[in-house]
Amino acid sequence: MDTLSIRRPDDWHLHLRDGDMLRLVAPQSRHFARAIIMPNLVPPVVTGAEAAAYRDRVTAAGFAGPLMTLYLTEDTDPADVVQAHADGIITAVKLYPAGATTNSASGVRDFEAVRPVLAAMEKAGVPLCIHGEVTDRDIDIFDREATFVDRTLAPLRAAHPALKITSEHVTTREAVQFVQDHDNIGATITVQHLMANRNDMLAGGMRPHFYCLPILKRATHQEALRAAATSGDPKFFLGTDSAPHPTHAKEATCCAAGCFTAPHALSCLAHVFEEEDALDRLEGFTSLHGPAHYGLDANVDRITLTKGAALDLPDRIEAHGQSVTLFDPGHPLYWHVEDNA
Ligand code: DOR
Numbered sequence: 001m002d003t004l005s006i007r008r009p010d011d012w013h014l015h016l017r018d019g020d021m022l023r024l025v026a027p028q029s030r031h032f033a034r035a036i037i038m039p040n041l042v043p044p045v046v047t048g049a050e051a052a053a054y055r056d057r058v059t060a061a062g063f064a065g066p067l068m069t070l071y072l073t074e075d076t077d078p079a080d081v082v083q084a085h086a087d088g089i090i091t092a093v094k095l096y097p098a099g100a101t102t103n104s105a106s107g108v109r110d111f112e113a114v115r116p117v118l119a120a121m122e123k124a125g126v127p128l129c130i131h132g133e134v135t136d137r138d139i140d141i142f143d144r145e146a147t148f149v150d151r152t153l154a155p156l157r158a159a160h161p162a163l164k165i166t167s168e169h170v171t172t173r174e175a176v177q178f179v180q181d182h183d184n185i186g187a188t189i190t191v192q193h194l195m196a197n198r199n200d201m202l203a204g205g206m207r208p209h210f211y212c213l214p215i216l217k218r219a220t221h222q223e224a225l226r227a228a229a230t231s232g233d234p235k236f237f238l239g240t241d242s243a244p245h246p247t248h249a250k251e252a253t254c255c256a257a258g259c260f261t262a263p264h265a266l267s268c269l270a271h272v273f274e275e276e277d278a279l280d281r282l283e284g285f286t287s288l289h290g291p292a293h294y295g296l297d298a299n300v301d302r303i304t305l306t307k308g309a310a311l312d313l314p315d316r317i318e319a320h321g322q323s324v325t326l327f328d329p330g331h332p333l334y335w336h337v338e339d340n341a
């Protein structure tokens with residue numbers, strides 16, 4: 001099989017930033033009809049009014065299908081969340097444990113403090129997207145997701161059974177298992193966690209463009225993610241977590257977390273699904289399972305993927321005074337995307 005026609009994909013986890021970086025990266029997600037837009041700006045997007053204003057900046061910068069989120073803080077007003085959802089301004093709310101990742105300082109420290117918001121969301125049918133890592137300094141960085149599943153996600157699932165949860169960017173066998181075993185919870189998986197493991201990042205030299213959070217794990221976890229993504233199980237769907245940082249901030253003494261995968265995400269995924277002999281399941285992962293999880297229709301239009309010569313990708317994209325380096329899986333990619341719209 002060297003030609004594949006699939007419903008147009010969506011990206012259920014995307015960072016577009018703001019200002020000049022937004023203007024650079026917004027057009028780079030052109031293969032995707034819609035995307036869940038992460039709210040971890042500086043300052044974060046915390047109110048419905050801020051989400052509406054950010055949505056307008058996103059569309060002005062050239063991405064037509066933003067699905068906005070609010071950044072959950074301990075001061076979030078439940079009524080504002082419910083109203084923003086009822087008005088169609090937001091699709092979901094994002095929970096960052098404070099200190100877990102980039103711009104998460106305003107996130108949640110005390111889960112009891114956000115109970116009223118979670119209860120209101122549960123009642124009104126507002127989905128919750130979770131960055132699932134504990135932040136305790138005594139927990140090894142490679143164990144932070146599995147520990148979160150036990151200590152935080154399991155009690156949260158039990159306390160709010162009707163709350164629709166997306167476990168974002170799962171990176172471990174434990175998180176995959178939890179999602180498989182529980183109701184009303186789905187999971188996004190990134191491109192880099194399917195294509196790479198911690199050896200790619202650390203063996204034979206430290207490669208900053210593989211560094212993201214949650215951090216790449218050992219190969220056995222990568223295998224569990226590849227099995228989940230290619231299984232056809234509708235609980236698993238694409239969220240690229242494409243997270244651009246300026247090249248100088250990645251190639252630095254203290255490297256910023258995030259991989260920029262938006263431009264070639266679909267070529268990467270076709271490569272992975274072909275390796276797993278599962279090209280017939282690519283459409284479910286990129287285009288069908290995500291809309292079903294969020295209660296939306298799949299896109300009607302289609303794209304075509306064609307296998308051909310090795311892609312000639314730039315190392316970096318530069319525009320608007322910004323430079324951002326593409327994620328490089330370390331081998332050529334052969335799947336080209338044609339837009340049929
Ligand atoms: O690697 C990451 N980068 N993980 C996150 O959770 C946030 C993201 C970012 O915003 O840069």
Ligand code: ZN
Pocket residue numbers: 013015038241243
């Ligand atoms: Zn993210």
